[in-house]
Amino acid sequence: MNRKHFIKIIAGTTGMITLAGLNQFTNGLNEEDHLMPLFFIGHGSPMNGIENNAFSQEWKKKAESMPIPKAIICISAHWLTRGTFITAMDHPKTIHDFGGFPDELYKVEYNAPGDLELAKETSTLIKKTQVNLDHDWGLDHGTWTVVRHMYPQANIPVLQLSIDYYQPAQYHYELAKELSALRKKGILIIGSGNMVHNLGMLSFDKGFINEYGYDWAIEMNQIFKQKILDQDHNALIKYESLNAASKLAIPSPDHYLPLIYTLGLQNKQDKISFFNDVALAGSITMTSVQFS
Numbered sequence: 001m002n003r004k005h006f007i008k009i010i011a012g013t014t015g016m017i018t019l020a021g022l023n024q025f026t027n028g029l030n031e032e033d034h035l036m037p038l039f040f041i042g043h044g045s046p047m048n049g050i051e052n053n054a055f056s057q058e059w060k061k062k063a064e065s066m067p068i069p070k071a072i073i074c075i076s077a078h079w080l081t082r083g084t085f086i087t088a089m090d091h092p093k094t095i096h097d098f099g100g101f102p103d104e105l106y107k108v109e110y111n112a113p114g115d116l117e118l119a120k121e122t123s124t125l126i127k128k129t130q131v132n133l134d135h136d137w138g139l140d141h142g143t144w145t146v147v148r149h150m151y152p153q154a155n156i157p158v159l160q161l162s163i164d165y166y167q168p169a170q171y172h173y174e175l176a177k178e179l180s181a182l183r184k185k186g187i188l189i190i191g192s193g194n195m196v197h198n199l200g201m202l203s204f205d206k207g208f209i210n211e212y213g214y215d216w217a218i219e220m221n222q223i224f225k226q227k228i229l230d231q232d233h234n235a236l237i238k239y240e241s242l243n244a245a246s247k248l249a250i251p252s253p254d255h256y257l258p259l260i261y262t263l264g265l266q267n268k269q270d271k272i273s274f275f276n277d278v279a280l281a282g283s284i285t286m287t288s289v290q291f292s
Helices: 003-013 019-027 054-064 116-125 141-150 169-177 180-185 215-229 233-237 257-265
Strands: 038-042 071-076 084-087 131-134 158-160 187-193 272-275 288-291
Touching (some): 038 054, 116 158, 169 257, 180 187, 180 257, 215 233, 233 257
């Protein structure tokens, strides 16, 4: 059975098949027949978690256009650690890791289950470093603000993999490669950050409503996109050397490193497409990438 035929089957049975039944079905597939899409998602403002806007609508459409995943692993820009950790609790908490937003945002609880066995499997797959099982973190806004629009029923296990902030981009790229087998097992992997992310230079008069980007932000975003299309991963890993404006676009690597994870997970045969490709508030781009 090829992948296109699989998708057609799923599309025709969405209203009838249970998640357990889907898991049983996908377990019978050959690995090469079932390669899950891979996403880098620009998550932007936490308000996207509760707003029905162009960004959240696109996240929902992406979920509706592909097979239901067995589980989701997210590499969020907001879980920075010394060493590497993966959430391993049965019920990860919803983390409201932001300030100054409306009360409605703090009341959101995304009660997706965890998956201890997947956490252990992921830990075993990674040979580059020891991956510690974490029982304290949960789902931060880099994860739940996106995933709750994709899977509002919160019935799919969600895990987070932390970013060792003391390691260079090359390290994260190589670590991600060790996770590639998970895409063949029905696991959806999402890197959540922003390609261009400079909070110190936000244009507050433009805000997050109207599309607006500084010249340097738009220039860097175009460079990133072209390098992704060219599969020039080495240049993207050495992003500091891409352009003089790279230091403005990436003053710190936290929101950029999730992109590096998705590049490491990319298959050479993946088709690349961009969505939510806009700049906001001068110094943020929402540009997102699908590899499938």
